Amino acid sequence: MLFTLLAFAVALGVLITFHEFGHYWVARRCGVHVERFSVGFGKVLLRRRDRNGTEWALSAIPLGGYVKFLDDAESDTAAGDPRHAFNSQPLRNRAAIVAAGPFANLLLAVLLYALLGLLGTMQPAAVIGDPPVSTPAAHAGFQAGDKLTAINGKAVESWSDVRWQLMDVFTSGGVVEVEVETADGLTRSRQLQLQAVAVEPDAADPMSEAGLALMTPRPLVRELVAGGAGQATGLLPGDIFLSIGDTHNPSASAVVAEVQKSPGKPLPLLIERDGTTVAMSITPSAEADADGHTVGRIGVMLGADLAMVKVKYGPFESLWRGVERTYDTVILSFKMMGRMIFGDVSLRNVSGPVTIADYAGQTARVGLAAYISFMALISVSIGVLNLLPIPMLDGGHLLYYALEGLRGRPLPESWVMTGQRIGIGLLAALMSLAFFNDFTRIFS
Template structure:
């Protein structure tokens, strides 16, 4: 729990502070006086004032930050000092300052995605299992061993990249062209015809529903128990199992099921060791389960041996892909919001801080690359959310400025106050829904 909370606090602190830095940088460029920039909320623990008069503070609650600007000129201010007030700036400057926070989040996401592309990540190769009968993949002619090389003309190297390119058509439907290399090395095209589906938070895996799944990994022996049947037969740590009994190229589950059928009876196992095939006859030891049924065990541990690829790009290509993925994520988020309004996507998909904290902890445990990918995704979400035309959000202020540009003068104060109340109500309802969904998932 402590690790999850720490991962969540770091994520939220970094992303919201970067958001506020966007406001700060553009405000300074526009000549606005920034009174305070705080990392965190609550009681100030450390403070320092720079030569521009800005107080830089570290506050007790490390869950974000804030920027306090000079909104209106102080009494008896000189003309130069009055010009430093936010409300004295032009409409274009005020709009730029407000938009800078969400844009900073989108730029951060693009940089994080670009960094992952440059450093490289190790991911499963996009090698497909046999498509279930009557599935959309089977109708498209997908065969076991097909390796996806491109989706609708977009080259992919890994299963993760293939899933990303398929995410939109899997949810909205349409025709998808898969370029694949067959098991025999021949280039082929498979055309998937997908239909739109209603998205529920506990719904099925859309890839599997369409008949697309990773090929079962070959089982590799990752440990041999002393005194077990496997050790007695000559099996070793690192052996790749290529056959058991009459089953050729079995998955880990098939190996276990087959061995369980032969308690105290010989069964043949073929492995690949140092590139050469070796056959052994193993007599599984009989064990009686809780249900009284005897099963065979050979005393070895199995590990999944997925074919892996390293996904890495050069500087220019990484930047392009980082920007493209950020733009795709923004567009996909907006489409999902639209589908929520039409009922095609369940409102139960709205997540709050509890779910986000859980994901922060999970990705941090997986590794740095997964955590950085999570940070990029949440950074996009913060940017998109803040650009929505809801009063009290940055997008709400930009909406006011758009009306000001049309009218040629600011909106009446009464309108602004009414908008603030409406915005506060909408945000309270959204947060209430998010917390309700969080606790429903937590206790269901």
Template sequence: MLFTLLAFALALGVLITFHELGHYWVARRCGVRVLRFSVGFGKVLARRVDRHGTEWAISAIPLGGYVKMLDDAPPNASAAEGNEAFNRKSLWRRSAIVLAGPVANLVLAVLLYTALGLLGSNEPAAILAAPPANSMAAQAGFQAGDRITAINQEEVQSWSEARWSLLDVLTSGGEVSVQVDTATGLSRERLLRLTAGTIEPDGSDLMAEAGLNLAMPRPLVNQINPGGAGEQAGLRSGDIIVALGSLKDPSAGTVVAEVQKNPGKTLPITVLRDAVPVTLTVIPRAEAAASGAQVGRIGVMLGADFPMVTVRYGVLDSLGRGISRTVDTAWFSLKMMWRMVLGDVSLRNVSGPVTIADYAGQTARLGLSAYIGFLALISVSIGVLNLLPIPMLDGGHLMYYVLEAVRGKPVPDKWLENGQRIGLGLLAGLMGLAFFNDFSRLFS
């Protein structure tokens, strides 16, 4: 729990502080006086005032930060001091300052996705299992052992890249061209026609619904107990089991089950050793299980053999992919929001801080790459959310500035007051829904 809370606090601290840095950086360049930049909220623990008169503070609650600007000049201010007030700035300068926060989050996402491409990650290759009969994948001609290499002419290296490239069409429906290398080494193009999938937080996997499943890993001999039946049969560490008894291409689970139900019986076993098939004979030893029944054991520890690929790109490719991934994620988020408004997507997909904290802890435990990917995704979400035309958000202020540009003068104070009430109500309702969904998932 503590680890999850720390991962969540770090994520919010980084993402919101970067958002506020965007506002600060543009405000300073537009000549606005910034009174305070605080990392965290609540009681100030440490502070320093720079030569521009900005107080840099570290506060007690490390869940983000804020920028306090000079909104209106005091009555006795000089002309120079008055010009440092935010409300004295031109429309385009005020708009740039407000827009800078969400843009900073999108820029951060680009940098994080770029870093992922440069760091690289070890991921499963996109090799498919046999699709279920009559599934959309089967109708498109996919076969066991097909390895996805490109989707709509865009290169795909791993299973996670394939899932991301297909996400939009899986949710919206349509046609997609998938280039594969078959199990026999031939290059083929499959035209996959997909119907729009139903998106639910606890719903089925849309890839699996389409018939696209990752091939099961083959059982790999990791360790052999000295003197055991496996060692006597001639098994070696690194052998890949491809047949046992009557089983062909078994999984690790079926190998264990076959051994356990055949104590004292002779079983032929075929393994791949340095890519060469080797057939041996193993006789499982009869041993007493916890239930008292006799089961067979061969004294080996099994692991999983699955082709892995290192996904890594150069600087320019990483930057290009970072920009593309950020744009695609932002656009996908907007599409999902609109589909929620239309009722095509369940409101149960709205997540709040409890779910986000849980994901922060999970990804941090998986490793640096997973956590960076999580930070990039949430950074895009913060940027997109803040651009929505809801009063109290950055997008709401921009909406007012658009109205000011159309009218040729600022909007009336009454509009601002009513907008604040509406915005507060909308945000309160959204947060209530998010918390309801969070706790529903927590206790269901």
């Protein structure tokens, strides 16, 4: 729990502080005086004032931060030249300062995705298993061993690329053009007809429902128990099981089942070692299991021979792919919001801080790459959310400024206050829904 809370606090603190720094940086470029830049909320623990008169503070609650600008009401203070007040700025400056926060989050997402490309990540290769009969993939002619190489003309390099490219189609339905490299090395094009699926948090995986699943990894020898039948037979770490007994192309569970039902009986064994096929015979030793039944054991710790690919790019390609991934995520986010409004996507997909904190902890435990990817996704979400034209959010202020530009003068104070009340109500309803979904997931 403590690790999860720490991962959540670090992620949210970095993302919101970067958001506020966007406001700060553009405000300074526009000549606005910044009273305070606080990392965190609540009681100030540490503070330092720079030569420009800005107080840099570290506050007690490390869940974000805020920037305080000089406004007209403070222009008679010691720091206050009315020309440096936020409210005195021309419309274009105020709009730029407000928009800078969300766009800073989008820029951060670009940089985080680019960093993943530079560091390189090991991901499952997009090689599929035999699609079940009657699934869309089976109807399209997909076969076991097909390696997916492009979707709708866009190259894919890993299984996560495939999932990402198909995500939008799963919610809307349609025909997808998929290019594959067959197990024989031939290039083929297949048309995958997908029906729109219900996007629910606990729904079945749409990839599996379409008949697209990773090829079952072959079982391989990870470790050998000293004195076991595997070591006596001559098995070595890295050996891959091709057949055992009467089972060909077995899964790890099939190997275990074959061994357990054959105590003291020789089993023909076919393995792959360094690209060469080796035939041998292995006799499982007879041992008692936890229930006192006699089962076979061979003293082998099995692993998975899952085809992996390293996804890594140069500096410029990483940056460009970061831009592409951020743009695609923004577009998909707006599409999903629209589908929620029209009822095509369930409102149960709205997540709150509890779920986000859980994901923060999970990804941090998986590794640095997963955590960076999580932060990039949440950074996009913060940017998109703040661009919504809801009063109290940055997008609401931009809406006010757009109306001000059309009218040629600021909106009446009564309009602004009414909009603020509406915005508070909308945000309260959204947060209530998010918390309801969070706790429903926990208790269900």
